[in-house]
Amino acid sequence: MQHKLIAFIGGGNMAQAIVLGLLKQGYPAEQIIVNDPNETKRAFFAELGVQTAQDNAVSAKRADAVLLAVKPQMMAEVCRCLAGVDFSDKLLISIAAGISTARLQALIPSAQSVVRVMPNTPALVNEGMAGLFAAKNTAQVDCIFVQELLNTVGKTLWLHDEAQMHAVTAASGSSPAYFFQMLEAMQQALVEMNLDADSACALVRQAIFGAAKMAIDNTQLDFSTLRRNVTSKGGTTEAALAVFNAQHFNQIVAQAMQACAARSQEMEKLF
Template sequence: MASQVTFIGAGNMAGAIIGGMIDSGYPRDAITATSPDDSVLAPLRERLGIHTATDNASAVAQADVVVLAVKPQIMQDVCSGMRDAVQARKPLIISVAAGLPADTLEHWLGGELPVVRCMPNTPSLVGAGAAGLYANARVTDDQQRIAGELLEAVGLVEWVDDEALLEAVTAVSGSAPAYFFLMFEAMEQAGADLGLPADTARRLAMQTAYGAARMAMDSDKTPGELKRNVMSPGGTTERAIEHLENAGLRDIMQGAMRACAERAGEMADELGKR
Protein backbone atom coordinates (compact mmCIF):
# COMPACT_ATOMS: atom_id res chain seq x y z
CA MET A 1 0.00 0.00 0.00
CA ALA A 2 1.34 3.43 -0.94
CA SER A 3 2.23 5.89 1.78
CA GLN A 4 -0.31 8.66 2.32
CA VAL A 5 1.43 11.89 1.32
CA THR A 6 0.17 15.34 2.31
CA PHE A 7 1.60 18.47 0.72
CA ILE A 8 1.32 21.55 2.90
CA GLY A 9 1.20 24.20 0.22
CA ALA A 10 -0.06 23.91 -3.35
CA GLY A 11 2.27 26.19 -5.31
CA ASN A 12 4.35 25.46 -8.39
CA MET A 13 6.90 23.19 -6.70
CA ALA A 14 4.25 21.11 -4.93
CA GLY A 15 2.30 20.82 -8.17
CA ALA A 16 5.41 19.75 -10.07
CA ILE A 17 6.28 17.02 -7.56
CA ILE A 18 2.69 15.77 -7.42
CA GLY A 19 2.49 15.68 -11.21
CA GLY A 20 5.76 13.77 -11.39
CA MET A 21 4.57 11.29 -8.77
CA ILE A 22 1.39 10.59 -10.71
CA ASP A 23 3.29 10.27 -13.99
CA SER A 24 5.51 7.72 -12.23
CA GLY A 25 2.46 5.67 -11.23
CA TYR A 26 1.83 6.94 -7.70
CA PRO A 27 -1.87 6.51 -6.80
CA ARG A 28 -3.81 9.77 -6.88
CA ASP A 29 -5.96 8.79 -3.91
CA ALA A 30 -2.85 8.62 -1.71
CA ILE A 31 -2.00 12.30 -2.29
CA THR A 32 -3.48 15.36 -0.57
CA ALA A 33 -2.56 19.02 -1.03
CA THR A 34 -3.57 21.89 1.24
CA SER A 35 -3.99 25.62 0.95
CA PRO A 36 -6.12 28.12 2.88
CA ASP A 37 -7.51 29.24 -0.49
CA ASP A 38 -9.64 26.67 -2.30
CA SER A 39 -9.27 28.60 -5.55
CA VAL A 40 -5.59 27.60 -5.45
CA LEU A 41 -6.51 23.96 -4.86
CA ALA A 42 -9.22 23.68 -7.51
CA PRO A 43 -6.85 23.50 -10.52
CA LEU A 44 -4.78 20.75 -8.86
CA ARG A 45 -7.90 18.84 -7.89
CA GLU A 46 -9.35 19.07 -11.39
CA ARG A 47 -6.12 18.47 -13.31
CA LEU A 48 -4.56 15.77 -11.16
CA GLY A 49 -7.51 14.19 -9.36
CA ILE A 50 -5.94 14.34 -5.91
CA HIS A 51 -7.50 15.08 -2.53
CA THR A 52 -7.39 18.68 -1.30
CA ALA A 53 -8.07 20.40 2.00
CA THR A 54 -8.04 23.87 3.47
CA ASP A 55 -7.24 22.66 6.99
CA ASN A 56 -3.65 21.50 7.49
CA ALA A 57 -4.22 19.66 10.76
CA SER A 58 -6.99 17.45 9.38
CA ALA A 59 -4.93 16.68 6.27
CA VAL A 60 -1.94 15.66 8.38
CA ALA A 61 -4.01 13.38 10.63
CA GLN A 62 -3.83 10.46 8.17
CA ALA A 63 -0.48 11.24 6.55
CA ASP A 64 2.59 9.00 6.54
CA VAL A 65 4.62 11.71 4.79
CA VAL A 66 4.16 15.48 5.11
CA VAL A 67 5.85 17.67 2.49
CA LEU A 68 6.35 21.26 3.65
CA ALA A 69 6.07 23.41 0.52
CA VAL A 70 5.29 26.90 1.82
CA LYS A 71 7.45 30.00 1.88
CA PRO A 72 10.13 30.03 4.62
CA GLN A 73 8.79 33.32 5.99
CA ILE A 74 5.44 31.76 6.98
CA MET A 75 6.73 28.30 7.89
CA GLN A 76 6.80 28.86 11.66
CA ASP A 77 3.14 29.87 11.77
CA VAL A 78 2.16 26.96 9.52
CA CYS A 79 4.07 24.49 11.69
CA SER A 80 2.55 25.87 14.88
CA GLY A 81 -0.94 25.39 13.50
CA MET A 82 -0.46 21.68 12.87
CA ARG A 83 2.01 20.78 15.64
CA ASP A 84 -0.47 18.68 17.65
CA ALA A 85 -1.61 16.73 14.59
CA VAL A 86 1.99 16.06 13.58
CA GLN A 87 2.92 14.90 17.07
CA ALA A 88 -0.05 12.55 17.17
CA ARG A 89 0.91 10.99 13.82
CA LYS A 90 4.74 11.33 13.79
CA PRO A 91 5.02 11.29 9.98
CA LEU A 92 8.13 11.70 7.89
CA ILE A 93 8.64 15.43 7.31
CA ILE A 94 10.09 16.52 3.97
CA SER A 95 10.86 20.22 3.55
CA VAL A 96 11.43 21.85 0.17
CA ALA A 97 11.66 25.30 1.78
CA ALA A 98 15.02 27.00 1.33
CA GLY A 99 17.18 27.96 4.27
CA LEU A 100 15.34 26.36 7.20
CA PRO A 101 17.51 23.91 9.18
CA ALA A 102 16.10 20.50 10.02
CA ASP A 103 16.36 21.03 13.78
CA THR A 104 14.44 24.31 13.49
CA LEU A 105 11.60 22.60 11.61
CA GLU A 106 11.62 19.74 14.09
CA HIS A 107 11.44 22.19 17.00
CA TRP A 108 8.55 24.14 15.45
CA LEU A 109 6.66 20.87 14.97
CA GLY A 110 7.18 19.70 18.55
CA GLY A 111 10.36 17.62 18.31
CA GLU A 112 11.32 13.95 17.94
CA LEU A 113 10.53 13.78 14.23
CA PRO A 114 12.23 12.32 11.13
CA VAL A 115 13.06 15.25 8.85
CA VAL A 116 14.42 15.32 5.31
CA ARG A 117 15.52 18.65 3.86
CA CYS A 118 15.49 19.05 0.12
CA MET A 119 17.17 21.75 -1.98
CA PRO A 120 15.41 21.47 -5.36
CA ASN A 121 15.74 23.78 -8.34
CA THR A 122 13.29 25.35 -10.77
CA PRO A 123 13.80 22.84 -13.64
CA SER A 124 11.84 20.48 -11.36
CA LEU A 125 8.84 22.31 -12.81
CA VAL A 126 9.52 20.61 -16.16
CA GLY A 127 10.64 17.25 -14.73
CA ALA A 128 14.33 18.00 -15.17
CA GLY A 129 15.29 19.02 -11.65
CA ALA A 130 18.40 18.38 -9.60
CA ALA A 131 17.96 18.17 -5.84
CA GLY A 132 20.23 17.69 -2.85
CA LEU A 133 18.70 15.87 0.14
CA TYR A 134 19.73 15.57 3.79
CA ALA A 135 18.14 13.26 6.39
CA ASN A 136 18.37 13.77 10.13
CA ALA A 137 19.22 10.90 12.46
CA ARG A 138 15.57 9.93 13.04
CA VAL A 139 14.93 9.11 9.37
CA THR A 140 14.82 5.35 8.79
CA ASP A 141 16.25 3.64 5.72
CA ASP A 142 12.72 3.04 4.44
CA GLN A 143 11.76 6.68 4.95
CA GLN A 144 14.92 7.79 3.15
CA ARG A 145 13.97 5.55 0.24
CA ILE A 146 10.47 7.04 0.14
CA ALA A 147 11.80 10.61 0.18
CA GLY A 148 14.22 9.81 -2.61
CA GLU A 149 11.51 8.26 -4.76
CA LEU A 150 9.21 11.27 -4.30
CA LEU A 151 11.86 13.73 -5.42
CA GLU A 152 13.15 11.49 -8.23
CA ALA A 153 9.71 11.99 -9.79
CA VAL A 154 10.93 15.42 -10.95
CA GLY A 155 14.61 14.80 -11.60
CA LEU A 156 17.99 13.79 -10.20
CA VAL A 157 18.46 13.24 -6.45
CA GLU A 158 21.77 13.33 -4.57
CA TRP A 159 22.04 12.72 -0.81
CA VAL A 160 24.51 14.57 1.43
CA ASP A 161 25.60 13.39 4.88
CA ASP A 162 26.21 16.87 6.33
CA GLU A 163 23.35 19.38 6.36
CA ALA A 164 25.83 22.23 5.84
CA LEU A 165 26.58 20.77 2.40
CA LEU A 166 23.13 21.90 1.26
CA GLU A 167 24.74 25.34 1.01
CA ALA A 168 27.09 23.91 -1.62
CA VAL A 169 24.13 22.20 -3.31
CA THR A 170 22.45 25.61 -3.51
CA ALA A 171 25.51 26.97 -5.30
CA VAL A 172 25.93 24.00 -7.66
CA SER A 173 22.30 23.34 -8.62
CA GLY A 174 19.76 25.29 -6.57
CA SER A 175 20.69 28.73 -7.91
CA ALA A 176 22.55 27.49 -10.98
CA PRO A 177 19.73 27.67 -13.54
CA ALA A 178 20.16 31.45 -13.38
CA TYR A 179 23.86 31.09 -14.25
CA PHE A 180 22.92 29.36 -17.48
CA PHE A 181 20.16 31.85 -18.24
CA LEU A 182 22.76 34.61 -17.89
CA MET A 183 25.01 32.74 -20.33
CA PHE A 184 22.10 32.42 -22.77
CA GLU A 185 21.57 36.18 -22.53
CA ALA A 186 25.23 36.85 -23.24
CA MET A 187 25.38 34.39 -26.13
CA GLU A 188 22.19 35.82 -27.65
CA GLN A 189 23.63 39.33 -27.50
CA ALA A 190 26.96 38.21 -28.93
CA GLY A 191 25.20 36.37 -31.75
CA ALA A 192 23.13 39.44 -32.53
CA ASP A 193 26.28 41.58 -32.53
CA LEU A 194 27.74 39.15 -35.08
CA GLY A 195 24.71 39.63 -37.32
CA LEU A 196 22.32 36.83 -36.37
CA PRO A 197 18.68 37.55 -35.56
CA ALA A 198 18.40 37.55 -31.75
CA ASP A 199 15.79 34.80 -31.68
CA THR A 200 17.93 32.61 -33.93
CA ALA A 201 20.94 33.09 -31.66
CA ARG A 202 18.79 32.30 -28.62
CA ARG A 203 17.44 29.05 -30.06
CA LEU A 204 20.88 27.91 -31.20
CA ALA A 205 22.41 28.65 -27.79
CA MET A 206 19.66 26.85 -25.88
CA GLN A 207 19.67 23.77 -28.13
CA THR A 208 23.46 23.62 -27.92
CA ALA A 209 23.33 23.77 -24.12
CA TYR A 210 20.72 21.00 -24.09
CA GLY A 211 22.83 18.89 -26.44
CA ALA A 212 26.01 19.45 -24.44
CA ALA A 213 24.25 18.44 -21.22
CA ARG A 214 22.86 15.30 -22.88
CA MET A 215 26.31 14.37 -24.17
CA ALA A 216 27.89 14.92 -20.75
CA MET A 217 25.24 12.86 -18.95
CA ASP A 218 25.36 10.00 -21.46
CA SER A 219 29.16 9.84 -21.62
CA ASP A 220 31.67 8.25 -19.26
CA LYS A 221 34.14 11.01 -20.14
CA THR A 222 34.79 13.98 -17.84
CA PRO A 223 33.67 17.47 -18.92
CA GLY A 224 37.35 18.29 -19.47
CA GLU A 225 37.75 15.37 -21.87
CA LEU A 226 34.57 16.28 -23.73
CA LYS A 227 35.80 19.87 -24.05
CA ARG A 228 39.10 18.73 -25.51
CA ASN A 229 37.27 16.50 -28.00
CA VAL A 230 35.56 19.59 -29.46
CA MET A 231 38.82 21.52 -29.74
CA SER A 232 41.02 21.16 -32.81
CA PRO A 233 44.59 22.49 -32.52
CA GLY A 234 44.65 26.03 -33.84
CA GLY A 235 40.91 25.95 -34.48
CA THR A 236 37.94 28.15 -33.62
CA THR A 237 36.93 26.38 -30.40
CA GLU A 238 40.49 26.46 -29.05
CA ARG A 239 40.62 30.21 -29.67
CA ALA A 240 37.31 30.74 -27.83
CA ILE A 241 38.31 28.56 -24.86
CA GLU A 242 41.67 30.32 -24.58
CA HIS A 243 39.83 33.64 -24.40
CA LEU A 244 37.49 32.39 -21.67
CA GLU A 245 40.36 30.93 -19.65
CA ASN A 246 42.47 34.10 -20.01
CA ALA A 247 39.47 36.21 -18.98
CA GLY A 248 39.27 34.27 -15.70
CA LEU A 249 36.05 32.34 -16.24
CA ARG A 250 37.02 29.67 -13.69
CA ASP A 251 37.73 32.27 -11.00
CA ILE A 252 34.49 34.10 -11.82
CA MET A 253 32.43 30.92 -11.46
CA GLN A 254 34.16 29.88 -8.26
CA GLY A 255 33.64 33.34 -6.78
CA ALA A 256 29.97 33.41 -7.74
CA MET A 257 29.31 29.96 -6.30
CA ARG A 258 31.20 30.79 -3.12
CA ALA A 259 29.10 33.94 -2.69
CA CYS A 260 25.95 31.90 -3.28
CA ALA A 261 26.91 29.27 -0.67
CA GLU A 262 27.84 31.96 1.85
CA ARG A 263 24.47 33.67 1.40
CA ALA A 264 22.70 30.30 1.81
CA GLY A 265 24.46 29.89 5.16
CA GLU A 266 23.50 33.40 6.24
CA MET A 267 19.88 32.77 5.34
CA ALA A 268 19.86 29.51 7.32
CA ASP A 269 21.18 31.40 10.35
CA GLU A 270 18.65 34.21 9.95
CA LEU A 271 15.63 31.94 9.48
CA GLY A 272 16.74 29.45 12.11
CA LYS A 273 16.88 32.15 14.80
CA ARG A 274 13.24 33.13 14.41
Protein backbone atom coordinates in the same frame (compact mmCIF):
# COMPACT_ATOMS: atom_id res chain seq x y z
CA MET B 1 6.82 2.77 -3.67
CA GLN B 2 4.54 2.89 -0.65
CA HIS B 3 1.27 4.75 -1.13
CA LYS B 4 1.33 6.96 1.96
CA LEU B 5 -1.24 9.72 2.31
CA ILE B 6 0.87 12.82 1.53
CA ALA B 7 -0.16 16.32 2.53
CA PHE B 8 1.60 19.06 0.57
CA ILE B 9 1.66 22.34 2.47
CA GLY B 10 2.02 24.80 -0.39
CA GLY B 11 1.07 24.33 -4.02
CA GLY B 12 3.81 26.21 -5.87
CA ASN B 13 5.88 25.10 -8.86
CA MET B 14 7.93 22.49 -7.04
CA ALA B 15 4.88 20.95 -5.39
CA GLN B 16 3.19 20.87 -8.79
CA ALA B 17 6.21 19.13 -10.31
CA ILE B 18 6.28 16.46 -7.61
CA VAL B 19 2.54 15.85 -7.72
CA LEU B 20 2.57 15.54 -11.51
CA GLY B 21 5.56 13.20 -11.30
CA LEU B 22 3.77 11.02 -8.76
CA LEU B 23 0.63 10.83 -10.84
CA LYS B 24 2.62 9.90 -13.96
CA GLN B 25 4.14 7.04 -11.99
CA GLY B 26 0.67 5.80 -11.07
CA TYR B 27 0.53 7.13 -7.53
CA PRO B 28 -3.15 7.19 -6.42
CA ALA B 29 -4.57 10.71 -6.67
CA GLU B 30 -6.73 10.08 -3.61
CA GLN B 31 -3.53 9.63 -1.56
CA ILE B 32 -2.46 13.23 -2.18
CA ILE B 33 -3.73 16.36 -0.43
CA VAL B 34 -2.54 19.81 -1.48
CA ASN B 35 -3.07 22.74 0.85
CA ASP B 36 -2.82 26.26 -0.51
CA PRO B 37 -4.68 29.50 0.27
CA ASN B 38 -4.79 30.39 -3.43
CA GLU B 39 -8.04 29.28 -5.05
CA THR B 40 -6.53 29.11 -8.55
CA LYS B 41 -3.80 26.76 -7.37
CA ARG B 42 -6.29 24.55 -5.56
CA ALA B 43 -8.40 24.40 -8.73
CA PHE B 44 -5.32 23.27 -10.71
CA PHE B 45 -4.77 20.34 -8.35
CA ALA B 46 -8.47 19.52 -8.12
CA GLU B 47 -8.55 19.06 -11.89
CA LEU B 48 -5.82 16.45 -11.48
CA GLY B 49 -8.08 14.52 -9.14
CA VAL B 50 -6.11 15.10 -5.96
CA GLN B 51 -7.64 16.35 -2.74
CA THR B 52 -7.30 20.05 -1.91
CA ALA B 53 -7.73 21.92 1.36
CA GLN B 54 -6.91 25.11 3.24
CA ASP B 55 -6.56 23.97 6.85
CA ASN B 56 -2.96 22.81 7.19
CA ALA B 57 -3.38 21.25 10.62
CA VAL B 58 -6.37 19.15 9.61
CA SER B 59 -4.55 17.83 6.54
CA ALA B 60 -1.41 17.12 8.57
CA LYS B 61 -3.40 15.14 11.13
CA ARG B 62 -4.81 12.95 8.36
CA ALA B 63 -1.54 12.42 6.51
CA ASP B 64 1.21 9.83 6.86
CA ALA B 65 3.74 12.23 5.33
CA VAL B 66 3.73 16.03 5.32
CA LEU B 67 5.77 17.87 2.70
CA LEU B 68 6.49 21.52 3.47
CA ALA B 69 6.69 23.40 0.17
CA VAL B 70 6.61 26.98 1.44
CA LYS B 71 9.07 29.86 1.23
CA PRO B 72 11.72 29.92 4.00
CA GLN B 73 10.39 33.18 5.44
CA MET B 74 6.96 31.56 5.85
CA MET B 75 8.22 28.40 7.56
CA ALA B 76 7.97 29.54 11.18
CA GLU B 77 4.39 30.78 10.73
CA VAL B 78 3.30 27.62 8.91
CA CYS B 79 4.92 25.38 11.54
CA ARG B 80 3.23 27.26 14.37
CA CYS B 81 -0.09 26.01 12.99
CA LEU B 82 1.30 22.46 12.83
CA ALA B 83 3.04 22.36 16.22
CA GLY B 84 -0.07 20.99 17.89
CA VAL B 85 -0.18 18.00 15.53
CA ASP B 86 1.44 14.78 16.77
CA PHE B 87 4.18 14.01 14.24
CA SER B 88 5.69 11.11 16.21
CA ASP B 89 4.45 8.58 13.64
CA LYS B 90 4.57 10.87 10.60
CA LEU B 91 7.26 11.66 8.06
CA LEU B 92 8.12 15.35 7.74
CA ILE B 93 9.75 16.50 4.48
CA SER B 94 10.92 20.04 3.73
CA ILE B 95 11.96 21.48 0.38
CA ALA B 96 12.54 24.99 1.77
CA ALA B 97 16.03 26.40 1.24
CA GLY B 98 18.07 27.27 4.30
CA ILE B 99 15.88 25.54 6.90
CA SER B 100 17.89 22.91 8.78
CA THR B 101 16.48 19.68 10.17
CA ALA B 102 17.31 20.93 13.68
CA ARG B 103 15.26 24.06 13.04
CA LEU B 104 12.36 21.99 11.72
CA GLN B 105 12.43 19.79 14.82
CA ALA B 106 12.53 22.88 17.03
CA LEU B 107 9.47 24.26 15.23
CA ILE B 108 7.63 20.91 15.37
CA PRO B 109 9.04 19.16 18.48
CA SER B 110 7.13 15.90 17.99
CA ALA B 111 8.70 15.32 14.55
CA GLN B 112 11.25 12.50 14.62
CA SER B 113 11.46 11.31 11.00
CA VAL B 114 12.60 14.45 9.15
CA VAL B 115 14.13 14.69 5.69
CA ARG B 116 15.41 17.90 4.17
CA VAL B 117 15.43 18.17 0.38
CA MET B 118 17.11 20.67 -1.94
CA PRO B 119 15.40 20.17 -5.32
CA ASN B 120 15.75 22.30 -8.44
CA THR B 121 13.40 23.61 -11.10
CA PRO B 122 14.27 21.03 -13.82
CA ALA B 123 12.01 18.80 -11.74
CA LEU B 124 9.27 20.55 -13.72
CA VAL B 125 10.45 18.58 -16.78
CA ASN B 126 11.30 15.40 -14.82
CA GLU B 127 15.03 16.17 -14.95
CA GLY B 128 15.56 17.46 -11.44
CA MET B 129 18.48 16.87 -9.12
CA ALA B 130 17.74 16.78 -5.40
CA GLY B 131 20.09 16.64 -2.45
CA LEU B 132 18.66 14.71 0.51
CA PHE B 133 19.58 14.74 4.20
CA ALA B 134 17.83 12.79 6.96
CA ALA B 135 17.77 13.78 10.63
CA LYS B 136 19.38 11.31 13.02
CA ASN B 137 16.32 9.31 14.07
CA THR B 138 14.66 9.13 10.66
CA ALA B 139 13.44 5.62 9.85
CA GLN B 140 15.12 3.87 6.92
CA VAL B 141 11.74 3.11 5.39
CA ASP B 142 11.02 6.85 5.37
CA CYS B 143 14.34 7.60 3.67
CA ILE B 144 13.48 5.09 0.95
CA PHE B 145 10.07 6.68 0.50
CA VAL B 146 11.53 10.20 0.10
CA GLN B 147 14.09 8.97 -2.41
CA GLU B 148 11.42 7.23 -4.47
CA LEU B 149 9.24 10.33 -4.19
CA LEU B 150 11.92 12.63 -5.63
CA ASN B 151 13.00 10.07 -8.21
CA THR B 152 9.63 10.59 -9.89
CA VAL B 153 10.91 13.99 -11.07
CA GLY B 154 14.62 13.35 -11.53
CA LYS B 155 17.62 12.06 -9.62
CA THR B 156 18.68 12.17 -5.98
CA LEU B 157 21.88 12.31 -3.95
CA TRP B 158 22.06 11.50 -0.22
CA LEU B 159 24.28 13.63 2.00
CA HIS B 160 25.84 12.43 5.25
CA ASP B 161 26.68 15.93 6.48
CA GLU B 162 23.90 18.52 6.47
CA ALA B 163 26.46 21.32 5.99
CA GLN B 164 26.97 19.95 2.47
CA MET B 165 23.45 21.14 1.64
CA HIS B 166 24.90 24.61 1.03
CA ALA B 167 27.14 23.18 -1.69
CA VAL B 168 24.18 21.31 -3.20
CA THR B 169 22.28 24.60 -3.33
CA ALA B 170 25.17 26.17 -5.25
CA ALA B 171 25.69 23.13 -7.48
CA SER B 172 22.15 22.24 -8.51
CA GLY B 173 19.54 24.19 -6.55
CA SER B 174 20.46 27.56 -8.06
CA SER B 175 22.57 26.53 -11.04
CA PRO B 176 19.82 26.42 -13.69
CA ALA B 177 19.79 30.23 -13.43
CA TYR B 178 23.54 30.32 -14.11
CA PHE B 179 23.07 28.46 -17.36
CA PHE B 180 20.06 30.55 -18.35
CA GLN B 181 22.05 33.75 -17.86
CA MET B 182 24.80 32.43 -20.12
CA LEU B 183 22.25 31.44 -22.75
CA GLU B 184 20.72 34.90 -22.54
CA ALA B 185 24.15 36.50 -22.99
CA MET B 186 24.94 34.25 -25.97
CA GLN B 187 21.64 35.08 -27.64
CA GLN B 188 22.24 38.80 -27.17
CA ALA B 189 25.74 38.51 -28.64
CA LEU B 190 24.34 36.72 -31.71
CA VAL B 191 21.71 39.43 -32.18
CA GLU B 192 24.53 41.97 -32.13
CA MET B 193 26.14 39.88 -34.92
CA ASN B 194 23.00 40.59 -36.98
CA LEU B 195 21.15 37.31 -36.41
CA ASP B 196 17.46 37.66 -35.63
CA ALA B 197 16.43 36.79 -32.07
CA ASP B 198 14.54 33.61 -33.03
CA SER B 199 17.46 32.19 -35.00
CA ALA B 200 19.86 33.10 -32.21
CA CYS B 201 17.59 31.41 -29.67
CA ALA B 202 17.34 28.24 -31.79
CA LEU B 203 21.12 28.01 -32.12
CA VAL B 204 21.74 28.52 -28.42
CA ARG B 205 19.00 26.13 -27.25
CA GLN B 206 20.28 23.28 -29.40
CA ALA B 207 23.89 23.99 -28.45
CA ILE B 208 23.17 23.67 -24.73
CA PHE B 209 21.01 20.59 -25.29
CA GLY B 210 23.72 18.91 -27.34
CA ALA B 211 26.47 19.81 -24.88
CA ALA B 212 24.39 18.50 -21.96
CA LYS B 213 23.71 15.24 -23.80
CA MET B 214 27.41 14.80 -24.54
CA ALA B 215 28.20 15.25 -20.84
CA ILE B 216 25.47 12.84 -19.75
CA ASP B 217 26.14 10.18 -22.38
CA ASN B 218 29.92 10.19 -21.81
CA THR B 219 30.25 9.83 -18.05
CA GLN B 220 33.62 8.11 -18.54
CA LEU B 221 35.02 11.45 -19.74
CA ASP B 222 35.62 14.33 -17.33
CA PHE B 223 34.50 17.83 -18.24
CA SER B 224 38.01 19.03 -19.08
CA THR B 225 38.37 16.19 -21.62
CA LEU B 226 35.05 17.06 -23.20
CA ARG B 227 36.18 20.69 -23.43
CA ARG B 228 39.51 19.76 -25.00
CA ASN B 229 37.75 17.51 -27.52
CA VAL B 230 35.88 20.54 -28.86
CA THR B 231 38.96 22.78 -28.91
CA SER B 232 41.30 22.64 -31.90
CA LYS B 233 44.68 24.28 -31.46
CA GLY B 234 44.66 27.69 -33.09
CA GLY B 235 40.97 27.41 -33.94
CA THR B 236 37.83 29.39 -33.25
CA THR B 237 36.93 27.66 -29.98
CA GLU B 238 40.39 28.29 -28.59
CA ALA B 239 39.98 31.99 -29.43
CA ALA B 240 36.71 32.14 -27.49
CA LEU B 241 38.12 30.25 -24.49
CA ALA B 242 41.12 32.58 -24.43
CA VAL B 243 38.73 35.46 -23.75
CA PHE B 244 37.00 33.51 -20.96
CA ASN B 245 40.36 32.73 -19.38
CA ALA B 246 41.58 36.32 -19.71
CA GLN B 247 38.45 37.42 -17.82
CA HIS B 248 39.04 34.76 -15.14
CA PHE B 249 35.90 32.84 -16.02
CA ASN B 250 36.60 29.94 -13.64
CA GLN B 251 37.17 32.31 -10.74
CA ILE B 252 33.95 34.17 -11.52
CA VAL B 253 32.01 30.89 -11.45
CA ALA B 254 33.67 29.86 -8.19
CA GLN B 255 32.91 33.24 -6.59
CA ALA B 256 29.28 33.07 -7.71
CA MET B 257 28.85 29.58 -6.27
CA GLN B 258 30.53 30.60 -3.02
CA ALA B 259 28.16 33.58 -2.78
CA CYS B 260 25.22 31.22 -3.28
CA ALA B 261 26.44 28.87 -0.55
CA ALA B 262 27.14 31.80 1.79
CA ARG B 263 23.59 33.10 1.32
CA SER B 264 22.27 29.62 2.07
CA GLN B 265 24.23 29.66 5.33
CA GLU B 266 22.84 33.11 6.19
CA MET B 267 19.28 31.91 5.58
CA GLU B 268 19.75 29.12 8.14
CA LYS B 269 20.31 31.82 10.75
CA LEU B 270 17.52 34.10 9.52
CA PHE B 271 14.63 31.65 9.44
